[in-house]
Every structure is written in C-alpha cells, then in structure tokens.
Amino acid sequence: MKKEHIITVYSENHIGLLTRITIVFTRRKVNIESLTVSESAIQGVFKFTIVVKSTKEQVVKIVRQIEKQIDVLKAFYHTNEEMIYQEIALYKVPTEAVYEDDTIEKVVRNSGARILEITRDYIVIEKTGHKEETQALFEELNKFKVMQFIRSGRVAITRDPIERLSEFLKERDALLESMD
CATH class of the missing domain: 3.30.70.260 (ACT domain)
Structure with missing residues (x-):
C-alpha cells in the first residue's frame, strides 16, 4: 500500500x-x-x-x-x-481587501499566521504548519484574490532522541580506527 x-x-x-x-x-x-x-x-x-x-x-x-x-x-x-515536520507558506494579498473588511485580520489571527509586511499595494502573510493547514489558509485568503502564494518543502526531524547519523559516524570512525 x-x-x-x-x-x-x-x-x-x-x-x-x-x-x-x-x-x-x-x-x-x-x-x-x-x-x-x-x-x-x-x-x-x-x-x-x-x-x-x-x-x-x-x-x-x-x-x-x-x-x-x-x-x-x-x-x-x-x-x-x-x-516532527512543518512547512512554511507565504501569501500576498491586496491591501485594499483589509481596509474593506476585517475578515482577513480574523482569518490570520485564527489560523496562527502572522503578517510579515504591509505596503500600500499588498500584505504578506506567513503561516507554518502541515500542508493541509497552509492549503486551508490559502483557500480562505483566496476569497480576497491572493496575488502570490508559495509553500516550502518539508523540514523534518525525528522524534527519536538519538541522532542516528551521529551514531553511524561514531561506529564508522571506530571501525576505521580499529583497521589502522
């Protein structure tokens, strides 16, 4: 499967x-x-x-x-x-949409996103989360005509408390030393 x-x-x-x-x-x-x-x-x-x-x-x-x-x-x-993993998404929406209605502000606050930049023409919003969360925010914001949208690739770390690469490198170095 x-x-x-x-x-x-x-x-x-x-x-x-x-x-x-x-x-x-x-x-x-x-x-x-x-x-x-x-x-x-x-x-x-x-x-x-x-x-x-x-x-x-x-x-x-x-x-x-x-x-x-x-x-x-x-x-x-x-x-x-x-x-444990996350992605980051950036959304650019027209500034006029915020002035006409406070819905975007509520959507941003309720989604745990934050505003990165405000200009006369646009607002850039940042959201971290899983793909489903960043996509859901896109769909909400797109009601206000998202001008640009980008989502990063996934960044991830293991839940395992031991860094497996460090363990592998220690074992490899010990093996190499024993061969000398």
Missing part, C-alpha cells in the same frame, strides 16, 4: 549529487512530493529531506540505491508518525 514516507539523506556538499539522487527516483518511477536541502547540525554535512508516496518496499530499495552514491554518508526513511 502506498503511504507517505520521509527520506533523509546526509552527504557532503558536492556538485551533481542532487541530480544523481533524483535519478534514483526517476528510474523507479517514484515522484518526489517535496524536497529540501540544508546544512545539518554537523559541520560540512548537508541534509536532504525528501517526501514521497510509495510502498515501504520501494522506499527501502530507493534508500539502498541512494546510499550507493559517492558522497552520500547515510540515508534513512521514516513515516510521518516518526517525524
């Missing part, structure tokens, strides 16, 4: 790695729903957070293929229940 999975990939920052990772998904005909890349807590190590809808068996195969890539330190897969 297809289910949403979050794949985290840890690597050094090398040119072309993103292309090689996405090719793994393309070959297996699995669509990437969301992708974010940023530095991790470990200096020099970058974290890819990739969301896919697939079977567990398919995800396991994808993770194994990704780990075969040069420059990849380690890859993991998780279900949504094993992760």
Whole structure:
C-alpha cells in the first residue's frame, strides 16, 4: 500500500549529487512530493529531506540505491508518525481587501499566521504548519484574490532522541580506527 514516507539523506556538499539522487527516483518511477536541502547540525554535512508516496518496499530499495552514491554518508526513511515536520507558506494579498473588511485580520489571527509586511499595494502573510493547514489558509485568503502564494518543502526531524547519523559516524570512525 502506498503511504507517505520521509527520506533523509546526509552527504557532503558536492556538485551533481542532487541530480544523481533524483535519478534514483526517476528510474523507479517514484515522484518526489517535496524536497529540501540544508546544512545539518554537523559541520560540512548537508541534509536532504525528501517526501514521497510509495510502498515501504520501494522506499527501502530507493534508500539502498541512494546510499550507493559517492558522497552520500547515510540515508534513512521514516513515516510521518516518526517525524516532527512543518512547512512554511507565504501569501500576498491586496491591501485594499483589509481596509474593506476585517475578515482577513480574523482569518490570520485564527489560523496562527502572522503578517510579515504591509505596503500600500499588498500584505504578506506567513503561516507554518502541515500542508493541509497552509492549503486551508490559502483557500480562505483566496476569497480576497491572493496575488502570490508559495509553500516550502518539508523540514523534518525525528522524534527519536538519538541522532542516528551521529551514531553511524561514531561506529564508522571506530571501525576505521580499529583497521589502522
């Protein structure tokens, strides 16, 4: 059964790695729903957070293929229940809509969003949450003709108190030292 999975990939920052990772998904005909890349807590190590809808068996195969890539330190897969995650969305609405009616102000307040910028022509609103929450706010605000809308990819951390990459690196370093 297809289910949403979050794949985290840890690597050094090398040119072309993103292309090689996405090719793994393309070959297996699995669509990437969301992708974010940023530095991790470990200096020099970058974290890819990739969301896919697939079977567990398919995800396991994808993770194994990704780990075969040069420059990849380690890859993991998780279900949504094993992760804490958020997305950020930005909405630009016409300023005149706020002056005509206080509904937007109420919608923003009730949704836990905040206003980032107000100009003569537009207001920029920010909302963090799950995709369903940011989409629901879009639908509310679109009644006032949203001028622009963007949602980030997912950012996620594990619920597990132990950083699995740190454990992997310690084990690898100990193994390398024992070989010397």
